[in-house]
Amino acid sequence: MPRVAALLTFVVGLLDVVSALTPEWRTRLADLRALVPAAASRQAAAFTVVVGLLLMLLAAGLRRRKRRAWRAVVSLLGIGVVLHVAKGLDYDEAAVSAGLLAMLVLARGEFRAKGDPSTRWRALGAAVTLAALSICCGFLLFHLREHRIVGAHSWSAQLEQILLGLVGIPGPLHFSSDRFADLAERVLLTLGVVTIGVTGYLALRPPCPAPRLTEDDETRVRDLLARYGSADSLGYFVLRSDKSVIWSPSGKACVAYRVVNGVMLASGDPLGDREAWPGAISAFLREAADHAWTPAVIGCSEPAGLAWTRAGLTALEFGDEAVVDTAAFSLEGRSMRNVRQAVKRVERAGYTVCVRRVRDLDPAAIATVEAQARTWRGAATERGFSMALGRIGDPADGDCVLVLAYDSVPEATAVGADESTAHTGASVAGPSVTGVSVAGAGESVAAAGATGAPPRLRALLHFVPWGADGLSLDAMIRDRDADNGLNEFLIVNTLRQAGDLGVRRVSLNFAFFRSALERGERLGAGPVIRCWRGLLMFMSRWFQIDSLYRFNAKFAPRWTPRFVCYPASAELPRIALAILEAEAFLVWPRWRPRLRRTERE
Known part of the structure; x- marks a missing residue:
């Protein structure tokens, strides 16, 4: 009608x-x-x-x-x-x-x-x-x-x-x-x-404020993360400041979402008690119906996909998440040859690495890291919605981990493993496998300043917590003039020092339609899958589909499928455009305020 x-x-x-x-x-x-x-x-x-x-x-x-x-x-x-x-x-x-x-x-x-x-x-x-x-x-x-x-x-x-x-x-x-x-x-x-x-x-006329995460919502979300945060590697990204949450009647579960061009786009799994998921999902669908929004979900796991399909949506696998078991990770073997060579090349170039929780860094060091990250990013669009936090160094994110790479560190400023660990506790990385000692950010800058040769920050990784024993990659930023292999160097050192952080699993990047790329290059692949892979390779010119998959595959991860859920096939083009816009792959020609760090009084 x-x-x-x-x-x-x-x-x-x-x-x-x-x-x-x-x-x-x-x-x-x-x-x-x-x-x-x-x-x-x-x-x-x-x-x-x-x-x-x-x-x-x-x-x-x-x-x-x-x-x-x-x-x-x-x-x-x-x-x-x-x-x-x-x-x-x-x-x-x-x-x-x-x-x-x-x-x-x-x-x-x-x-x-x-x-x-x-x-x-x-x-x-x-x-x-x-x-x-x-x-x-x-x-x-x-x-x-x-x-x-x-x-x-x-x-x-x-x-x-x-x-x-x-x-x-x-x-x-x-x-x-x-x-x-x-x-x-x-x-x-x-x-x-x-x-x-x-x-x-x-x-x-007075504009209605855009939906945002309120202080009360943030407090309740952090409480759920403390109790149920290990269920989904994307759970911490609910705290992204431009998301809203809708709660189950019992308050034991919530769904994070944002409305993009009439599409009510949820991200990741519902957060909280699985028994309360149906209530949160029903509230989400009811809110979508009240506003005539198209409900959709991006990046949910298989258990969550089953819950959404029971509520009337259809699930489609659209990629895999790379998860590395830190205890089983090793650089030995022919399959790790390229990563091993890249890491050794960076180590020979004199790079050092510092791994710390955000709570163990002083505000001055965090401000320096933030300023450098903005300089590297420049005018490039900051992507992310379902798998990005959008901020670095917020005091409320004390459990997040920063992995920093430095070069040109004078030998006299190096801090031995025992001294570094005694100063910073379990949050500081020990020495690298080649014997290059690792300095904490504060000690390196202070000591190097006395010699007139301060170290240069060349790359960083930012991880958010995944329960009590996991990390999920949020940001990977580097100086474009730095040596090749620096990202591999940082990831390998993070995995090596995971034990000091109490981490057993690390979630890396998401690989879009990984299974299609993998099956399409196998011997005997059919014409349909080869055509589909060819289309994905063509799209990789703009969206880095193939390169991101191959980068993740270097670390021999366990692939965990992720799904997109939608109400009807006719809505898929509209949902796809909403996803591309939410993730900032599609930016309309208009002024769009960048996601800023949440202001706190």
């Missing part, structure tokens, strides 16, 4: 515009002059154009079952019935509007969705849309009444006439009929007033 109503509303709006701009029936017009002055009928025609345009714009809201759109359409249709009669006794158009009005009133129960949060950007969007439609209506009016224009009337002259007419200024065109000149002036001026009025209203 909402789709049919939206289509009919768009058609009626289009008919209103055309009927107002086309010549009236002379017999009806003569009868009307006995009842309504000519100026009033021309003004009614101008208002009819505006009503038609607004109906066309509101059709999209009706399709999404928006209650506000229904109220506005019903009001406009009632006004349109009166205007059709007043502008030329157009009983047929009035009857069509009245029929649609009656249908919408009878079907009012279908339009229950709440309005979306408003933003200032809607004012700009409305201004551009209404201005474009007003110009199109002006061109249509001049095309239908071209015989009323006297002299040359090029496209540029018509455009000038329209733009000036929108603000009530006479243009360069001349008309053979004063009645048509008056109609054109009224139509353009009315369109201009409506465009300015709607834009001003949207710009000046």
